[in-house]
Amino acid sequence: MLDDKKDDIFLSRWINGELSEKELNEFRSHPEYTHYKKIITGVDALHPKQYDIEKELADLKSKRNFKKSSSTIKLWPFVAAAASIVIIFGLFLFTPDISYHTNYGETLTVTLPDGSEMTLNAKSTASFDESNWDTQRNITLEGEAFFKVQKGSKFTVTTANGEVSVLGTQFSVHSQKSLFQVHCFEGKVSVASHKEHTILSAGIAFRRLDKNSEKWKFSTSIPSWLTNTSSFKNIPIQYVFAELEEQYNIIIVDDNVKLNKHTFTGTFPNNNLQVALRTVCNTLGIEYTISQDRKTVVLKK
Amino acid sequence: MDEKDSTCNEKVFDHFFRSHAKLLRNYLYYKFGNLDQAEDIVQDAFIKLWKNCSKVHLDKAKSYVYTVATNLGISRARHEKVKFNYKDYILHRNTGITNESPEFIALEKEYMQKLKQAIAELPERQREVFLLSRIDKKTYKEIAEISNVSVKAIEKLMHKALATLRKTIGNI
Known part of the structure; x- marks a missing residue:
């Protein structure tokens, strides 16, 4: 048995349960037995660090696709030879970016090729290149949208005011005239705007208006407009009226009212024009009239 | 195909x-x-x-x-000549036994430390076979297929691994 130099697989047979009853009883009364038993008990309590198989598979796929595209680049010299044919076919095969547009008072939820979700608020346009989606998750946005991003490669929203990129999270971007506002609801997002670069964690919002930027905390878990409310924090009033115009397809005429100095903090509903106008205007002490066709609102001091 | x-x-x-x-x-x-x-x-x-x-x-x-x-x-x-690194990677499963005395737990901790160290010092082939068997619960036949050798060779390596561990750990 153990002391028998010729039995060079004794211990192996033991832990594999291959010893005869006689052998096992002998071994149990051997002084070495408890030491070996302890080693096995100890080893059986060990395990290597967790392996996230789905994450590894996703990583593999993104690398695999990346390598695929780099090999296409190498093919360029050969492709060039057949350029004239490519041009002719190109006319038919060229697919423009996919684009989504919402009109006054509409919201639209779109599932992107990787399962990420994008919800557009009223009067917004978003477009992306579907054929390159695997390697480049890039959305061009004008207006406002909320994103639920699946884990994966970098996800970027490009606007005229700046760029927001993330790895997998929930956030909303609002880019209108010179107002740029980002709310991060889950995970982390990185915001680059006018040479300023900042990282937002969950519950932090960023805003740049003309040249001034600020950050603040908030506690909602989804953007208010997803529940048919528009919400503002210390925003110059013209942006609030612009939002009213977009939600209700109206024109607001600010006759002789000096609006520039006002800012607005509060919310208005997106499905009741009367209440919305009253809420905003009463807060600011402005009177207004609505035209017969309910399309024009005239503000008066 | x-x-x-x-x-x-x-x-x-x-x-x-x-x-x-x-x-x-x-x-x-x-x-x-x-x-x-x-x-x-x-x-x-x-x-x-x-x-x-x-x-x-x-x-x-x-x-x-x-x-x-x-x-x-x-x-x-x-x-890069790497040594087997167990510190961050091999974890000790919590056995859930809480009624042990602090001395016993400290002793166990010391023992486990020594055991991990001894595993790290095993020759590569012994460690590979031994851990595939004990941690991944692979049969000798499966391990033999993976490492391209006979079952007999695996049995010898298993025996050697245990004997080497026993020698390194000593009487703790």
């Missing part, structure tokens, strides 16, 4: 990855001693399989990824 046995088929490939990647990663870790590197090698080996999927049929795929991965491991280990 039948589509359902082709590694070019994404579903077949995914399933193959899910059923083999973890063991391959552990095998490479036990053998070469670096967990992060083992995970990188798994990625590279499977990417290579994907690129060559038209040439590597499903029934050859397992030995293909093991061979590719082992070769990658050897060439990388040549560059």
Whole structure:
């Protein structure tokens, strides 16, 4: 048995349960037995660090696709030879970016090729290149949208005011005239705007208006407009009226009212024009009239 | 070639990855001693399989990824002489026994530390076979297939591994 130099697989047979009853009883009364038993008990309590198989598979796929595209680049010299044919076919095969547009008072939820979700608020346009989606998750946005991003490669929203990129999270971007506002609801997002670069964690919002930027905390878990409310924090009033115009397809005429100095903090509903106008205007002490066709609102001091 | 046995088929490939990647990663870790590197090698080996999927049929795929991965491991280990690193990677399962005395727990902790150290010092082949058997619960036959040797050789390595551990740990 153990002391028998010729039995060079004794211990192996033991832990594999291959010893005869006689052998096992002998071994149990051997002084070495408890030491070996302890080693096995100890080893059986060990395990290597967790392996996230789905994450590894996703990583593999993104690398695999990346390598695929780099090999296409190498093919360029050969492709060039057949350029004239490519041009002719190109006319038919060229697919423009996919684009989504919402009109006054509409919201639209779109599932992107990787399962990420994008919800557009009223009067917004978003477009992306579907054929390159695997390697480049890039959305061009004008207006406002909320994103639920699946884990994966970098996800970027490009606007005229700046760029927001993330790895997998929930956030909303609002880019209108010179107002740029980002709310991060889950995970982390990185915001680059006018040479300023900042990282937002969950519950932090960023805003740049003309040249001034600020950050603040908030506690909602989804953007208010997803529940048919528009919400503002210390925003110059013209942006609030612009939002009213977009939600209700109206024109607001600010006759002789000096609006520039006002800012607005509060919310208005997106499905009741009367209440919305009253809420905003009463807060600011402005009177207004609505035209017969309910399309024009005239503000008066 | 039948589509359902082709590694070019994404579903077949995914399933193959899910059923083999973890063991391959552990095998490479036990053998070469670096967990992060083992995970990188798994990625590279499977990417290579994907690129060559038209040439590597499903029934050859397992030995293909093991061979590719082992070769990658050897060439990388040549560059950087790594020692088996157990500190961050091998974890001690909580046994859930809470009624032990503090002295006993301290002693256990010391013992486990020593055990891990002893495993780290095992010759590569012994460690690989021993951990595949004890941690991954692989049979001698399965381990023999993975490491391309006979069952008899595995049994000898198992015996040696235990005897070596016993010697290193001493009477604690």
